[in-house]
Amino acid sequence: MTNKSSPDSDLYGTNFSTESIKVIAESIGIQSLQDDAAKELADDISFKLKHLIQDAAKFMHRAKRIKLLHSDIDSALKVKNLEPQYGFHCAENLPFRFASGGGRELHFIEDKEVDLNDVIQNVNTKAPLEVTLRSHWLCIDGVQPAIPENPPPLAKEAQKIESIDPVNKISKPNKDSANKPSARKQKLKNTETVQIKQLATHELSVEQQLYYKEITEACVGSDETRRMEALQSMASDPGLHEMLPRMCTFIIEGVRVNVVQNNLALLIYLMRMVKALLDNQSLYLEKYLHELIPAVTTCIVSRQLCVRPELDNHWALRDFASRLMSQICKNFNTSTNNIQTRITRMFSSALQQDDTLPLSSLYGALVGLIELGAEVIKTFILPRVTTIGERIEVHLEGPQVSNIDKIASGHIKQLLLKVLAPIVKNIIDPPDHIETYQLNYGYLGGALQAAVLKARAQPVMATTTYSNVVCSPNIMQQSFINTNRAIVMNQGNRVTTPTGNQKIVFVTQRPQGGGQQQQFSQQPAQNSPNTVVKFVSNAATASTQKIVTTQQKLVVVGIPGSSASSSVVSTPSVVANKSVNLVPKASEEGQAPPDDDIISHD
Amino acid sequence: MHPPNPDKNQLLAVLQVLKKYNLKGTEELLKKEANIDESVESQDSDVSSVLTGYKSDGDPEKYEDCYMELKRFIESSLDIYKHELGMILYPVLVHMYLELVYNGHTEKAINLMKRYGPEQDCYYQDDLKKLALVTKRDHMSGNELTDTFKSNQFIIRMSRDTLSLLKRHLHDKKASVLMNIVQEHLYFDMYEGVARNKIQINATSGAVIGEATRQDNKTKVYYGLPKAPDIQSLAAPVEDEDDGLDADAPDKPKKKKPKKDPLFSKKTKSDPNAPPVDRIPIPDLKDNDKLEKVKALREASKRVNLNPETSPSICCYTLLNANHTVTCADITEDSSMLAVGFSDSLVKVWTLVPQKLRALKTANQLNDINIDAEDVLVRMMDERSGETSRSLFGHSGNVYSVSFAPDRTLLLSCSEDTTIRLWSLQIWTCLVVYKGHMFPVWDVKFSPLGYYFASASNDRTARLWATDHYQPLRMFAGHFSDVDCIQFHPNSNYVATGSSDRRVCLWDCTNGNHVRLMTGHKSPIHALAFSICGRFLSSAGSDCKILVWDLAHGHLVAELNGHNKPIHTLTFSRCGNILVSGSLDCTVKMWDFSKLADDSSSEDVNISHNPEVKMGDNYLLWNYGTKNSPLIHLHFTRRNLLLAIGMFDGISQTST
Structure with missing residues (x-):
């Protein structure tokens, strides 16, 4: 191609490649398109498409948007007296998904499968919401009221600047007195000049003071409905940044006092306040993390958090605070502050301690680590399971020393079993011999084995997504040949996507010429039990699955018309019952799926 | 024979056109007059080349050298002339490129464009990108941009000295390629005076086909406002505690003006720039209209005049659940109703006051009403039909604009389906479908x-209509690309249009001529607003600039920068002191227009002297952001409260 993406000038953008044209030609049944014909077509199509997009941009502008929608393309086509593209509809963003394997990269649009039966039977399809009009004050006599309809009075960015350089805030209101410092500066010129960081003043208006009083009272008061309202307000109101320092001080001081007094209820209330602050999108909390993190840590690992440790459920507080901690790590971890690393180190060094560490603190350190994700569990907890097992064995099996310790040990055991089972399941291959477990995990080995067995027996919760991507046979072919054993996509060790979107990719291969098909069916057939496509997806399932988010999921490739494929379907015990939409019933009887589908399971 | 050979070719071309359209009589006439006999017209190729205007036997190798030569000459010339001379580089490059493409030297053309395209002024880059798509002769047919370049001369304003310098250079070099282009495709609008500097040039360049000529802006424009029609004879029915009104009984003749009432003492002097009252025929005011006017004046007397000291209040109407479906909005003059157009062909009207939207009673019920009753207008309406919002169905495409009639009984909407619809806001149905435009x-x-x-419209014309004619009264043609927005002058004698060819044009409604042509925008124009006094026009668009024009001579007065996304709505406060702009960047910005007008009037301005363009943000008074709601429409109430219509964009918020 003569003018294919020259880097020096963007006047000539990209053109369609002749290969693309040939693939398109093939897809409509023209087998051998000549090179020069393809090139001619590619040029012409590129020209026409670019024109179309230019015209569509006009429609976008007139609709007062800066995002081009499919309807704009339709309108541009209509103006040119061409048939619009029917059947394409998308109201929202169209994110391009990306997949790579075998050195080839593929961008595609995720296309969710729609079960026609569902559509037909579900008469109560949700109607789109009606457009409503909401009136509110954008500003009153030049002052913008801080209501939810307006943007936060001080944008997060501005809060950040202010927190980094408080002088910024001071310089603005004191414009008139700007002469003063400069005069002073001149006087001091001969002597030593020291730049003193001025203190930023945070004055609260009477309303804000009242609000602060109300909120704090409600949060630690006895009325639960009021508390809910107060927390809701803290989590959503945009104008809180001015009283944020005071709120933080309130929480920190509260924790300090109530830990000493073992006041469990108040500690829980305070942690809920932290949660609300974390949930508020408009706050720049970075400034106060150094105060909040110790307070939260206290609530996780403190030796005693309640008056009667044998009766009160202080474990819930530790669990809750650990979740807060992991949320802090998720939200604020950067390469410069290394919060996650530091917190992990803190908890793991607590685990290293000998028997002097109280069992309640041990539990706290464990749960703190566990909330940080599966990788952390694997690295820091698994190696210490034996030691921990020895420690709790004394309290559980040995002569009764104290009831408190026994309860604590019980909690630790339960916690470890619950968390470790899904991880160990993937580390140790079946069959699960109790000896291996006892060798590896000591006292807890037996119980762990039971838990693993139970986990294996359960049907795996996984949502399977499936989409059709028609891609050029070259790409498909290559990826299959190069990676006939395993394609590992996005082996991220941390999955922190908050939206919970499933990132599973599937490719359907159209039946191609006979030769190619042969190739497909033979190669994987030999290795089929091992043909595993792994990738990571977040658990879209309930919170119990949270810890296993990074667990890798297996994708099994079914091959058409190959007798070997029956073994594919039957090998992993979990395949059949989850592939309802993808594989017809026949596959359970050992028949191959009709199309080259790749099926996912975890 | 007088005309030399090339002219003969042109005549032949004309003949061919006549033949093509079967205009026998004219053809005969022309043949006789031009003394051409049948035998001469033989070389078809020659003729078609005259028609396209790009046939050139120039050596393709020469083009690049030629351009280089020209560039070198410009760079080596004196600094005062350099920038003016630099203006010819872009049109020369464009035409060289088109010539090369037309004659099949695609390779050469692409090289030329790649090499010199990126160094042109940034505001030409968009057009260059569009041109770069054209790489074959058949791409040129029907292409809006190449057609524009082909059939119009690129206008360059130059001082006499610069022009003579250029001419000397062309004469010396004798480069035929360049000479051809300059002669065929460039038009030099010469002026006496000092050559302009780069900033001055940049301020007014950017339009597709160069700047406006001086000739374009010579016509006198009656930008003033005529004396308000007399409404005092009806002022009395509005009984008030005001003493001045009591004397003004309904039976008193209007000549006797009680000067006590401040409401009516305004506008007694007639504006020297105002058009004669009968310049365009205007329907007589009905009693009801006069009452309305009095009410408006009364409201206006309670108005808070905005200035830098008195901060404004803004009431925002945010449309929820309307992700990207709202395309336009309008509010009635008295701020009682809001109309919104949607991309799904729907027009919806909301009431903004406690009074509901009522429909007329049925014909039978109307028969029973006593016509002589005082409150006949109220009685006509069916109380039970009151609703807070009503939908109007009829269009079959995106609704791109809605507009209320001043008397609030009619609503206009226009759509992608190429029609304009007139709706009744009393019986809530479509009254007329105006078909005339061929495109959206x-x-x-x-x-x-x-x-x-x-x-x-998209068909590159603007049209003037009257509600009782189903065909347009005037067609304003002259824009080279879509006409994107239109606005009536407050005195109704003129309309201003903004176009994708990046020019603002003022048209005279009486004869359909353009009377002002203003260049300076660098992107399509989306919003226009006339100042309250009628002298200034402000325009804004995709280039995120607000330009203010003085209609007296068509000069650019100011360029206001501050927005960073396209601006789609502009309005002036009722007191005329503040200009407000609303943009897709979710901000409302208020500019000190009174200061701007003062600053510009202090300067000596005449047709040949360009005032300095005021820039900078020292005119920005206030800036208010909405919460992720792009601004669709802005409107000042009679008391100077700003109403803003925004559309909450929930999608892009969640995705970011």
């Missing part, structure tokens, strides 16, 4: 006096 209609506006309305 982008904008429609009612005249501030009612009766007339104007539309702007």
